[in-house]
Amino acid sequence: MTTLRPPRHAPDPRAVACWTAERLILTAVLAAVVVPAYWFLTDRPLWLGAVTAAVLLACCAMSVIGPRMLYRFQRWEVTEEAVYTRTGWLERVWRVAPMSRIQTVDTRRGPLQNLFGLADVKVTTASSAGAITLHALDAAQAAELAERLTAITQATPGDAT
Amino acid sequence: MSAEVAGTDWRGLDRRSLAASAVLSFTIVAPAVLVLVRIASANDWGVTPTVLACAGAGVLIVLGTLVYDLLRLRTTSWRLTGERLELRSGVAVRQHRSIPRERVRSVDLKADPVRRALGLAVVKVGTGEQAGGEHAELTLDPLTRQEAEDLRHALLLRAPATGAAGAAEHERPALAVLDWSWLRYAPLTVWSFIGAALVLGAAYKPLDALGLDEGLAESAWKWVTGDPWRAVPLILAVNVLAGAAGAAAVFATSWGRYRLEREPGRLRLSRGLLTTRSMTLEERRLRGVELAEPLLLRLGGGARVKVVTTGLRKREEKEADDVSVLTPPMPLAGALELAGQVSGSALPARLHGRPKAALHRRLRLGVVETVVLAGVAGLLDLWWLPAWIWLLPLVNLPIALLYARAEYRALGHALGERHLVSRQGVAARRTVALERRGIIGWRIKESYFQRRLGLITLTATTAAGPGHYDVPDLDGSAGLDLAARTVPGLLDKFLTKR
Numbered sequence: 001m002t003t004l005r006p007p008r009h010a011p012d013p014r015a016v017a018c019w020t021a022e023r024l025i026l027t028a029v030l031a032a033v034v035v036p037a038y039w040f041l042t043d044r045p046l047w048l049g050a051v052t053a054a055v056l057l058a059c060c061a062m063s064v065i066g067p068r069m070l071y072r073f074q075r076w077e078v079t080e081e082a083v084y085t086r087t088g089w090l091e092r093v094w095r096v097a098p099m100s101r102i103q104t105v106d107t108r109r110g111p112l113q114n115l116f117g118l119a120d121v122k123v124t125t126a127s128s129a130g131a132i133t134l135h136a137l138d139a140a141q142a143a144e145l146a147e148r149l150t151a152i153t154q155a156t157p158g159d160a161t
Numbered sequence: 162m163s164a165e166v167a168g169t170d171w172r173g174l175d176r177r178s179l180a181a182s183a184v185l186s187f188t189i190v191a192p193a194v195l196v197l198v199r200i201a202s203a204n205d206w207g208v209t210p211t212v213l214a215c216a217g218a219g220v221l222i223v224l225g226t227l228v229y230d231l232l233r234l235r236t237t238s239w240r241l242t243g244e245r246l247e248l249r250s251g252v253a254v255r256q257h258r259s260i261p262r263e264r265v266r267s268v269d270l271k272a273d274p275v276r277r278a279l280g281l282a283v284v285k286v287g288t289g290e291q292a293g294g295e296h297a298e299l300t301l302d303p304l305t306r307q308e309a310e311d312l313r314h315a316l317l318l319r320a321p322a323t324g325a326a327g328a329a330e331h332e333r334p335a336l337a338v339l340d341w342s343w344l345r346y347a348p349l350t351v352w353s354f355i356g357a358a359l360v361l362g363a364a365y366k367p368l369d370a371l372g373l374d375e376g377l378a379e380s381a382w383k384w385v386t387g388d389p390w391r392a393v394p395l396i397l398a399v400n401v402l403a404g405a406a407g408a409a410a411v412f413a414t415s416w417g418r419y420r421l422e423r424e425p426g427r428l429r430l431s432r433g434l435l436t437t438r439s440m441t442l443e444e445r446r447l448r449g450v451e452l453a454e455p456l457l458l459r460l461g462g463g464a465r466v467k468v469v470t471t472g473l474r475k476r477e478e479k480e481a482d483d484v485s486v487l488t489p490p491m492p493l494a495g496a497l498e499l500a501g502q503v504s505g506s507a508l509p510a511r512l513h514g515r516p517k518a519a520l521h522r523r524l525r526l527g528v529v530e531t532v533v534l535a536g537v538a539g540l541l542d543l544w545w546l547p548a549w550i551w552l553l554p555l556v557n558l559p560i561a562l563l564y565a566r567a568e569y570r571a572l573g574h575a576l577g578e579r580h581l582v583s584r585q586g587v588a589a590r591r592t593v594a595l596e597r598r599g600i601i602g603w604r605i606k607e608s609y610f611q612r613r614l615g616l617i618t619l620t621a622t623t624a625a626g627p628g629h630y631d632v633p634d635l636d637g638s639a640g641l642d643l644a645a646r647t648v649p650g651l652l653d654k655f656l657t658k659r
Binding site: 001002003004005007077079081082084090091092093094095096097098101125126127128129130132 | 603605612620622624627628637639641642648650651658
């Protein structure tokens with residue numbers, strides 16, 4: 001029986017708060033569109049109000065539950081030879097890319113991530129389907145990791161295809 | 162002679178282009194005159210104005226084309242230096258484009274019948290850039306046949322193309338040449354069934370505008386509704402016959418004089434009866450081969466071979482044929498042998514099947530599909546549709562289950578000496594042999610339903626072709642072992658064995 005062992009590191013714990021905030025903001029935007037539309041554009045039938053409220057409540061619930069489930073499964077690891085991640089919740093995905101095939105290393109941080117002091121590290125290979133993202137690392141750690149990855153990949157010979 | 166092709170002097174295109182455009186513009190003149198005659202006879206213009214109008218239209222079109230072509234010839238020049246192929250062009254907007262010689266991947270020589278008769282050829286030089294998005298291609302329209310051949314040799318062979326080498330070229334044994342008996346596979350596409358109808362549909366509007374209809378459609382409709390038992394089969398038969406004839410004609414023009422040969426370090430493909438394409442694929446960019454068997458072709462015992470390679474430009478929307486296609490439809494045995502020769506090692510003869518769970522997953526999907534269909538039918542029945550709508554899910558169930566079974570049987574994989582082989586698909590079956598050294602990463606996916614059945618989808622990422630190749634619904638443990646054996650040293654550290 002062969003199984004994949006989990007990668008060693010979890011994302012930064014602040015990720016849960018960051019992702020929750022991200023989803024709650026989206027939910028708020030949705031509510032800001034839907035609620036006035038219900039109030040002013042319809043005859044305010046009770047059943048439609050109930051459906052709207054239920055959908056918005058479900059969105060809120062998912063905003064709180066989703067990030068927690070994602071966080072539980074999300075992990076990453078960088079060894080001397082490869083980058084290895086595990087992501088997903090209902091559909092789970094493991095990704096591996098050997099160090100010798102890595103072409104570019106970027107760090108990315110959106111405004112919200114900036115607020116929480118987080119950053120993503122994105123590693124691309126010559127394959128259009130081979131990009132790997134390490135989500136929600138501590139910003140300083142992410143910068144350091146990106147530097148290390150760049151150094152390793154530059155030291156590795158070959159054209160990465 | 163490459164010494165003559167390469168040089169620092171700017172060179173022009175061939176003047177005989179003018180003759181070619183004169184002849185080609187005449188083919189535009191003909192329909193214009195037809196339209197004019199039609200308008201004139203409808204308006205009762207009289208003979209002299211009609212002749213004058215026709216002559217005027219003809220002269221204008223031909224003159225306009227000639228003037229434009231002359232301007233184009235005067236403003237376009239090219240040169241091949243030691244490092245780059247450069248092209249200056251543009252009548253209104255001047256352009257200077259250049260391609261480094263070492264980045265040239267394909268050289269196509271195209272010659273329509275007119276240019277061929279004049280000894281001319283259009284040369285398209287491609288770098289096959291996949292990433293840039295921008296169309297990295299230079300067109301030299303036209304050069305003389307000899308210049309074009311020399312340029313191709315200079316760019317792709319980096320060796321002189323002397324007369325002797327040209328002769329030796331045809332003595333070199335080819336990997337494959339066209340066998341006209343393969344023409345029997347040509348009609349085995351969907352186009353045979355819908356092609357004729359599509360052409361008729363497309364031609365109807367212009368013919369109608371020219372007034373060739375004249376109640377033809379109405380009388381045809383009357384005939385069909387009057388005697389449907391004879392008319393409908395007859396129309397279908399004529400449709401298929403015309404479609405098959407069209408498919409055979411397309412096959413003949415695009416694959417006539419087909420020849421695939423191996424030059425040192427590269428494959429060279431030339432084909433085409435009316436326009437000759439000549440493409441060179443560098444073997445160091447080859448990452449495997451693919452055997453494509455669309456349903457009809459497979460039932461007829463045929464297949465075609467494609468290459469899996471990096472740096473080949475993606476199929477363009479306007480382009481009818483796929484650039485990765487290596488052969489026309491041909492007998493399966495020959496295709497398998499050729500695939501082995503191109504990939505450089507024999508491919509595994511027997512493929513392993515998948516666990517029964519993969520079949521169950523597909524059967525379940527078929528049932529779910531039918532239930533959804535029944536639900537929709539129920540809704541429609543409630544509203545307005547007749548009760549026979551219930552036949553749809555009833556008929557769908559056995560078809561869906563049989564298809565699921567066929568899909569399961571199509572699944573196969575094997576690990577060869579140098580290749581990972583994976584087969585899948587019913588309507589469009591393909592067997593991909595991906596070189597193990599070309600695999601630059603793994604993606605292992607497990608959906609909710611797959612997890613409950615203990616299955617995984619193994620995806621090899623690569624720089625070649627579409628970027629990734631899937632091996633769906635492997636047994637979880639066996640799939641990981643397969644991945645570990647395919648690329649030793651990559652996955653081992655992340656596996657635990659119990």
